Amino acid sequence: MKPSWDIFCCVVDNYGDIGVTWRLARQLVAEQDVAVRLWVDDLNAFVRLCPGADASAAQQWQAGVQVCQWPTEWQPTAVADVVIGAFACQLPAGYVEAMCARATPALWLNLDYLSAEDWVEGCHGLPSPQPNGLRKVFFFPGFTEKTGGLLREANLLERRHAFEQDPAARQAFLDGLGVQPQAGARLISLFAYENPGLASWLGALAADSRPNHLLVPEGRVLGDVGTWLGEAGLSAGSCAQRGALTVQILPFVSQDDYDRLLWSCEFNAVRGEDSFVRAQWAGRPLLWHIYIQEEYAHWEKLEAFLDLYVVGLSAGAKLAMVDLWRAWNMDRDMGQAWTQVLAHWPELSLHAERWCATQAAQPDLATALVQFYRSWNGH
Structure with a gap:
């Protein structure tokens, strides 16, 4: 039995x-x-x-x-x-x-x-x-x-690596969602709670010298996205461009498709617990929107994770990551913090893969x- x-x-x-x-x-x-x-x-x-x-x-x-x-x-x-x-x-x-x-x-x-x-x-x-x-x-x-x-399925990282090494599979997945980023665009996913700091981040993305394509699955952050765009009633299929930033609203997808979305992006903003863990297995730089608790108890959890995560980073990259996460979770301006992250992008990308491998060894x-x-x- x-x-x-x-x-x-x-x-x-x-x-x-x-x-x-x-x-x-x-x-x-x-x-x-x-x-x-x-x-x-x-x-x-x-x-x-x-x-x-x-x-x-x-x-x-x-x-x-x-x-x-x-x-x-x-x-x-x-x-x-x-x-x-x-x-x-x-x-x-x-x-x-x-x-x-x-x-x-x-x-x-x-x-x-x-x-x-x-x-x-x-x-x-x-x-x-x-x-x-x-x-x-x-x-x-x-x-x-x-x-x-x-939580990590036995073949998760093997499936991720196979997906990454198959451009046709990635293209077919994005096509299925109606995503057609322009050449050279940085693909970013956004899954978050309501956040007053979003406007400053979107402003920085719109002012970037490189095009950014933001993919936003349906969820609680849509109201803030719509406010910044000046468009009400955003839903799956909505798409708008402001400067260098294209914002596209996606349908709420299954867990397996959400994994593929994370794997398809260069940077992932996630929330809560489940998407937070999946973003770590994606091996990409990430931004965590922690669930808000009374008396700011969630800040202690945020800092505790950061203390572990930034080990091994250079002083500049460490400061960039910590400043970005604090700005996102403490309602501060995101513009300067995002600029710092971009300056350390190669190191932060390698670090995300190392962190993934370290966790997968357990x-x-x-x-x-x-x-x-x-x-x-x-x-």
């Missing part, structure tokens, strides 16, 4: 929660020979990432994963061998009661948010005894060997989870 895994996903905001859990569920089934049920409380968000899915189905099979609607009224169901509550979501009370009654204890994991903060290493793998006698274990993704690693998150279960289970 294959080990059974239940993953619970509560879609709190945007697509980060479902993006991570859907990617994890698919990889566990494809590479680790386990049976996975993914419980989702908002299938509409799931359908955006998996266009072939049915938002009204109580249960369905997608990519070998049993995707279940998380019902308002929980019905009795068998408890899995491994139970993952993603991002501290509360499991159904009836399911927890069934866990207490299970003859063989299930491994209960709280898959936490990604962070580079120092304390993560100390908390990764720690058990948390519950009042009902169960034990929940904290499992942290991360960037060091003392964490759970990052076990990926899905493998780490399975190894943890086997160790816990005595195998």
